[in-house]
Amino acid sequence: MHVDTVEYVRRAIRSVPDWPKPGIIFRDITPLLQDPRTFRVLIDMFVYRYMRQRLDLVAGIDARGFILGSVLAYELNLGFVPVRKKGKLPFRTLAEQYTLEYGNATVEMHTDAVKPGQRVLLIDD
Structure with missing residues (x-):
């Protein structure tokens, strides 16, 4: 992968200081999208990186991970698993709590989304 390509994508990401709270620099990918x-260059970079991996699924974390992950799953001909914020999925779920720069959060996925032994690529922004 050429450094200029990475820099091209990086320049499309906007930095928003003090959002969502003072001291945080939010990286906004909406200009890239x-x-x-x-957007095509970014997806092509991911496809090139992962096309030879033995993957079974792509999982995307709510919400921008849905955008990137679902497109990548399509391009790699893999299934897509949404990893949602707590309380948003209608079926039995597994939950995981994590720490952010500005607090804690919980994400969930359906209990039947990933089978034992499957290899999952996790995408978030």
Whole structure:
């Protein structure tokens, strides 16, 4: 992968200081998503990186991970697993709590989303 390609994608990501709270620099990928060429370059970078891996599924974390993960799953011809914020999935779930720069959160996925032994690529922004 050429460094210029990575830098091209990096320049499309907006830095928003003090959001969602003072001291945090939020990396906003919406400008990248709004430009079809840059979005394609990013997805192509991911496809190139993972196309030879023996993967079974792509999981995307709520919410921007859904955007990137579902497109990547499509391009790699893999299934997609949504990992949602707590309380958003209608079936039995597994939960995991994690720490952010500004607090704690919990994500969940359906108990039947991943079978034992499956290899899952986890995508988040």
